Amino acid sequence: MTTVFDESSDGFQAVRFDGKRLELIDQRLLPQEERWLRIDQIDAVIAAIADLVVRGAPAIGVTAAYGAVMAARARGDDLRGWLTDMQRLEQARPTAVNLAWAVARMREVTVRLGRLDSDALADEAYRMHRADIEANRTMAKAGSAVIDPGSGVLTHCNTGSLATGGIGTALGVVLEGVRSGRVERVYADETRPWLQGSRLTAWELARAGVEFQVLVEGAAAALMASGKVDWVITGADRIAANGDVANKIGTYALAVLARHHGVKMMVVAPSSTVDPAMASGQGIEIEQRDSAEIWRAAGIESVPSGFAAWNPVFDITPAELVDCIVTENGVFYPDYDFSQP
Template sequence: MPESISKGCPSPVTWTGRTVRLLDQRWLPARETYVDCDSSDAVAEAIHAMVVRGAPAIGVAAAYGLALAARNTTRLDALAAAGQRLKAARPTAVNLAWAVDRVLARCKTEQGLAADVLAEAQAIEAEDLRANHAMARHGAECLQGTVNVYTHCNTGSLATAGFGTALGVVRQLHAEGRLGQVFVGETRPWLQGARLTAWELAMDGIEPTLIVDSAAASVMRSGAVDVVITGADRVTADGDVLNKIGTYSLAVLARHHGLRMMVVAPMSTVDLDTTSASEIEIEQRPAEEVTAWNGERVAPQGVSVFNPVFDATPYALIDWIVTEQGVFTPPAS
């Protein structure tokens, strides 16, 4: 399979030489619009506002955000301050901090700063694309015969430098002629599954079946699913997985129904400095994401809202964690 993005999916992050151009994923699939960021702070705001999302894509965007900062300063302390503002945009996804720290680590002197930062950002983007294809091959090798898949959120070209993590495995299975049905959970409250994953798959000639999140148990019980495949925003040293809210529920349901659970994520998502998920700050999103729909309020005024964007899935509920370096399985698997 060629080392490229999917057939028709536009890139979520593009370095233009003057700006970081971000595909505004808040409006997909209704319209394809772009946000041109001309400063690192503009990139940080776009990350926070979900213009760009998906852990690897956020990391790539942040790296290029530092390239913008380095055009306007030759001071290492100013570049580091820009990096801190970028990292604060979304604290849970470890790729963001990883990419910023990697770029800053390359900058030992102020001489040639802009060139060094840009070169490292470009390297991060290229490595992520190669990692996606490696993960796709490793993940597909874990699965035998024709496979019916349930996937959650969006883990494809829109969430990465191209091709995808969990969706990369789906694409690999399709290329091998071994993909059966693909069930896509809508993924409330931002509907990344309905808006983004279903759109990506259709562009690749793969016909998904979209379901509401609350129908996952019924689909599994029907026998139509063989494996749940998701991405991750952070994997801790003990194998706990932080991912889009609802992933933990799917892992519990999969275990109850005798199905397998696969998590696909690059090594940049692995956080060896954090022992378990209990140590991680879970990002809380605004209440309006739940109480309103398309600008119209659907919940009563004053209602309390719990809106975490991620949950934690214990390693014991996961059958495979697939990275570009290979596949990890819990001792009991």
């Protein structure tokens, strides 16, 4: 089965599957080079997720689903071997709940059937991909409707088509806001150390023909003080039941700054990112990555002798600093009850 999409309505497809092979645009090389990786083995899928070839919680989930299909085709009727593959896949990145959610969905198919069926898994993966596209559209309209016309927005990391199966979460709201005249000024944090803002969000905004400005995170306070920003809009990798948000490192700082400057904070993510089993953000595992990433961002390929670094990839923003959370089920406000938008 080959997935068929319309970019004008479904968004740029950074994850493509032809029924046997997965194609991923290598996000580590953007915007300088648009290189596609062709993957047909589960080990390569796991490496692509761990090494940030593909990133963004929803896109990781979609990638994992298609990876499960490829693993099933390779395993034949070896269910035990496939379950081992799924366990390794689930551990590729521990913080993004969409990864575990996608793997659980694929396991459920095998439980329901009582066997390994790659065609049934492919159907489920495709449904998950289409559902994410539809959720993106719904979130874009719901989130942008909250924004007053003529507003300025600041976004962090990358939350567009590169990070999802569709037009994006937070960036989808921004793009819809620009189209509807509600968003007049767009700013994108550089987002160190991987520079997802200055490389990926900037690439997507330029591709969409949207005027924007990139800034280093250290300039966010001055930007807010200037009065040019009305909303900070970010995505999420996991949302606890109480509304605490795990997202790209630096999100917490923006939320604190936003509250001080009277700027509103919006988080946009599909309902699959909400983890009802996680009571609060205190229980969310925060992925620590190689400290060499920090030095590479400065153009230093090897860690200088005697240098050390702390490199968490996510932080936790307390629910009380978030003005609203948008999912495909609606706009939620404090105190957060995700069953009642």
